[in-house]
Amino acid sequence: MDSVTIIGLVSIITAGFTIAIGGMMPSLAEGRAVAKALDAIAQQPDASSTVSRTLFVGLAMIETTLIYCFVVSMILIFANPFWNHFIG
Amino acid sequence: MRISPDEIIFWEYGFINLNLTIVMTWVIMIFLVIGAWLITRNLKTSINKRSRWQNILEMIVLLIDDQIKEIGLKNPKKYIGFIGTLFLFIAVSSILSIIPWYEPPTASLSTTVSLAISVFISVPVFGIAEKGFRKYLKTYIEPKFFMLPLNIISEISRTIALAIRLFGNMMSSGLVATILISLAPFFFPMVMDALGLLTGVIQAYIFAILASVYIAAATQNEE
Numbered sequence: 001m002d003s004v005t006i007i008g009l010v011s012i013i014t015a016g017f018t019i020a021i022g023g024m025m026p027s028l029a030e031g032r033a034v035a036k037a038l039d040a041i042a043q044q045p046d047a048s049s050t051v052s053r054t055l056f057v058g059l060a061m062i063e064t065t066l067i068y069c070f071v072v073s074m075i076l077i078f079a080n081p082f083w084n085h086f087i088g
Numbered sequence: 089m090r091i092s093p094d095e096i097i098f099w100e101y102g103f104i105n106l107n108l109t110i111v112m113t114w115v116i117m118i119f120l121v122i123g124a125w126l127i128t129r130n131l132k133t134s135i136n137k138r139s140r141w142q143n144i145l146e147m148i149v150l151l152i153d154d155q156i157k158e159i160g161l162k163n164p165k166k167y168i169g170f171i172g173t174l175f176l177f178i179a180v181s182s183i184l185s186i187i188p189w190y191e192p193p194t195a196s197l198s199t200t201v202s203l204a205i206s207v208f209i210s211v212p213v214f215g216i217a218e219k220g221f222r223k224y225l226k227t228y229i230e231p232k233f234f235m236l237p238l239n240i241i242s243e244i245s246r247t248i249a250l251a252i253r254l255f256g257n258m259m260s261s262g263l264v265a266t267i268l269i270s271l272a273p274f275f276f277p278m279v280m281d282a283l284g285l286l287t288g289v290i291q292a293y294i295f296a297i298l299a300s301v302y303i304a305a306a307t308q309n310e311e
Contacts, residue, residue: 056290056293057293057294057297060253060290060291060294061294064249064252064253064256067252067253067256067257067260068252068256070256070260071252071256071259071260074091074259074260074263075091078090078091079091
């Protein structure tokens, strides 16, 4: 296998694994956050707007790591610097 | 498949080029400035004679004011120019994507990094304006001297996190819509577009709230 093939192969496999493994933990964390928020709303319905707002902000924070993984896998597939260096 | 509006170039001269990101940024700026100028031409204070647009603007401004006060900044008038502009720019750049042939400029890393750098610069500016030079620099050494490199690293990393969070969300919504159109056209991409609008406004809110939290952390005086 020459180096061009190896770069293509490893890039694609890594991109798949990045988004697959990186998507597991944030999803679990978001599920727990929503569960606790629902508990809080059930206990105190008056505070539901504050709880909802804080929930959304917290979900966006948790989603940040997921977005990092997504950006890395997109870069590996579409804007791969090593691929462009060898081909273009 | 392109991942950034930086790649569509209209005009080039040396290393200066006019790409889609710059054109779309100017479109948003013109939209905001002309809209605001048209609405605030004759402001009225009585309840009866107001135009509905003035009411809308007042609602938006009061909402941002309340949010800033909730974060803990005592005098929102000093900060609402900066934080409100951040929120409005990012929210409008996401909402205008219902217009065809429009790409949000925040889907390019250039725009988001420049917004994050402006937040990075504004935090010491507001901190020094509020507390004075020495007291602001002293906050880097609290609570113990060895925290100095950790504080500096945390400043830099949260700036980078701001940029990448916004870029990732905007780019992913555009890219998902593009991929889905090639797979299952007509109905499903529309639903994903609507979800993209929602996440765009939420990301604008989060960007503005995080910027105000960083400014509040820099300007609060010890109790």
